[in-house]
Amino acid sequence: MGMKILLVNVPHLSIGSRLPKEHLPPLGLLAIGGPLIDVGHDVELYDADYYNYATQQVADEVLKRKPDAVMMGHSGSTSAQPVINEITRMIRAKNARMKIIIGGVFPTFHWREVLANNPQIDYIVCGEGEATVPKLVHALEHGLPPETIAGLAFRTQGVPSKTPPADPIKNLDDFRVGWELMNAYNYTYWGKHKAVVIQFSRGCNHRCIYCGQNLFWREWRRRSPQSLADEIEMLHTKYGVKVFDFADENPAADREAWKELLEAIIAKNMDIILVGSIRADHIVRDADILHLYKKAGFDRFLLGIENYDEEVLKNLKKGSSISKDRQAIQLLRKHDIISMATYVVGFGDEKIIDFYHSLKHLLSYDPDQIQLMYATPHQWAPYFEDVKEREVVISDQRKWDFKHQVLAMKYLKPWQTIVCVKLIEAVLQTRPKTLKRLFFHQDARFRKAMFWYTNIGKRVWVWELFEFFFLAGTVKGKMLLKDFWA
Ligand code: B12
Structure with missing residues (x-):
């Protein structure tokens, strides 16, 4: 018979949801x-992030649709959790029977507190959802005990408990993405092109201490290159998708498989745009096949530069080096692929002089685009241990999204930090070299993408300053990171 299930993508405050004025489909759901x-x-999919509906409106719509089970999760998982808590509370106040199931990265690690503080949430699916969630729904439908299902957290006699973790999915090609669910929305990106998020691989074999994603997926696994290329072709021809955003943490970990994927995509001869994140050392490693990257359709890579100081990079265990970061940007430039460097403030407990050094280094790296973020320690990542005695300056979890300063800096006040950050961004984005690429680059596709980013970047720049000085809520009094999550 089957159950009636409503998947809800909750509205999110972050710049990633609000400022581009276009949306990607929620791949996790x-x-x-x-x-x-x-x-x-x-x-059914109900994407409330797409329309930025108010929480009460979302709850009302869920109540109106009367599913047997409502399921929520969000890719910006940590910062979305308070919104999920609020909406599910509103639903439960009016419907005692509907099963409320959530999943995703944050509740996977914080299942105990989430269940303890949210009696309205019935089940948390911990880890990958594809194999676990049908088993849970089967158990609910037939009144079977969920205790035998691995990867679940729920309350037993009122106390949060968890079954052993489910094994990571061995063959990612065994599960199908429900693309038909996105039909109700016009998902676009990169300047109103029909767009999706896709995944070639999951996980990462590096152990950078600040990134919890490798702990979530546990093992690096990949799909078969041919099956992903076929899926891209299907999405292109059947759904008219032009832009494919790779969700992979480390897509090129296996050079041969990655090359095979690029070749399989090229063989299909499609007019598509690919974007993704990649390790700088893989760009350097693949210097001889970067033409295949471009030919397959890659227009932009995000490179996590993180910091300019070799000592800090060593402590972060990223396994990268300044020279490789710089070389990767130059190599991408040779192939007309936009490099977007992400740089994290707060790893090195900076002084003003360090911002000056950061600026100098970033200028010498010469990336096409820049994104500065703030160190945001997840409790489940090893970095948390290093900084747990530091003070927290933002108590609102909805702002734990890498774009707000959450940790106090030893030598600088938050306003000094944001001024330095904004100055670096302004210098990098308005320097003559960047403007020249923006207006006069020989490749029209490159110019268009630069325009799209610059447009969003401008809005983000103004918004973040405005929010900081006029809207931000900071912790009054002293709160340590370890107490914040406790
Ligand atoms: C694509 C992406 C985006 C896209 C979002 C597209 C979209 N509509 O989802 C864009 C560019 C818009 C974006 C924005 C943001 N992002 Co983002 N993004 C990613 C990225 C690269 C991939 C996410 C993804 O699709 N993963 C693949 C899917 C299949 O995994 P999943 O969502 O976790 O789902 C699986 C399980 O978690 C589980 N599951 C998930 N939900 C549910 C629900 C239920 C009921 C069940 C049972 C199971 C379940 O089952 C799924 C299948 O196994 C990740 C980094 C990464 N490589 O993972 C960062 C990442 C998710 N983003 C992150 C952040 C911080 C943000 C922003 C807050 C940034 C900002 N300040 O603006 C915003 C949030 C807004 C938003 N819409 O998500 C962080 C989240 C960290 C955290 N713990 O919260 C990540 C992990 C990056 C990082 N370096 O840490 N992002």
């Missing part, structure tokens, strides 16, 4: 939707 549809459930 579509990924659990496919397997649920395939075993016969009636599944």
Whole structure:
């Protein structure tokens, strides 16, 4: 018979959701939707982030649709959790029977507190959802005990408990993404091109101490290159998708498989745009095949530069080096691929002089685009231990999104930090070299993408200053990081 299931993408405050004025489909929800549809459930997607609906409106709409089970999760998981808590509370106040199931990265690690503080949430699916969620729904439908299902957290006699973790999915090609669920929305990106998020691989074999993603996926695994290329072709021809945003943490970990994927995509001869994140050392490693990257359709890579200081980079265990970062940007330039460097403030407990050095280094790296973020320690990542005695300056979890200063700096006040950050961004984005690339680059595709970023970047720049000086809520009094999450 099947159950009626509503997948809800909750509204999110972050710049990534609000400022581009276009939206990508929520791959995590579509990924659990496919397997649920395939075993016969009636599944719908309600994307409230797309319209930025108010929380009460979202709850009312869920109540109106009356699903047997509502399922929520968000890719900006940590900062979305308070919104999920609020909406589910509103739903429960009016409906005692609807099953409320959530999943994603933050609740996977914080299942105990989430369940303890949110009696309205029935189940948390911990880790990958595809294999676990159909088992849970089957158990609910047939009144079977969920205790035998791995990867679940729930309350037993009122006390949060958890079953052993589910094994990572061995063959990622075994599960289908429920692309048909996105039909109700016009997902676009990169300047109103039809767009999706896709995944070639999951996980990462590096152990950077600040990134919790490797702990979430546990092992690096990949799909078959041919099956992903076929799926890209299907999305291009059937759904008219032009832009494909790779969700991978480390897509090129296996050079041969990555090359095979690029070749399989090239063989299909599609007019598509690919964007993604990659390790700088893989760009350097692949110097001889970068023409394949471009030919397959890659227009932009995000490179995590993180810091300019070799000592700091060593402590972060990223396994990168300044020379490789610089070389990668130059190599991408040779192939007309936009480099977007992300740089993290707060890892080195900076003084003003360090911002000056950061600026100098970034100028010498010469990336096409720059994104500065703030060190944001997840409790589950090893970096947390290093900084747990530091003070927290933002108590609102909805702002733990890498774009707000959450940790106090030893030598600088928050306003001094943001002024330095904004100055660096302004210098890098308005220097003659960047403007020349923006207006006069020989490749029209490159110029268009530069315009798209610059436009969003301008809005982000103004918004972040305005928010900081006029809207931001900071912690009054002293709160240590270890107490914040406790
Ligand atoms: C694509 C992406 C985006 C896209 C979002 C597209 C979209 N509509 O989702 C854009 C560029 C808009 C974006 C924005 C942001 N992002 Co982002 N993004 C990613 C990225 C690269 C991939 C996410 C993804 O699709 N993963 C693949 C899917 C399949 O995984 P998943 O969502 O975790 O889902 C699986 C499980 O978690 C589980 N699951 C998830 N939800 C649910 C729900 C239920 C009910 C169940 C049962 C299971 C379940 O099952 C799924 C399948 O196994 C990741 C980095 C990465 N490589 O993971 C960062 C990442 C998710 N982003 C992050 C952040 C911080 C943001 C922003 C807050 C940044 C900002 N300040 O603006 C915003 C949030 C807004 C938003 N819309 O997400 C962080 C989140 C960290 C955290 N713990 O909160 C990540 C992990 C990056 C990082 N370096 O840490 N992002």
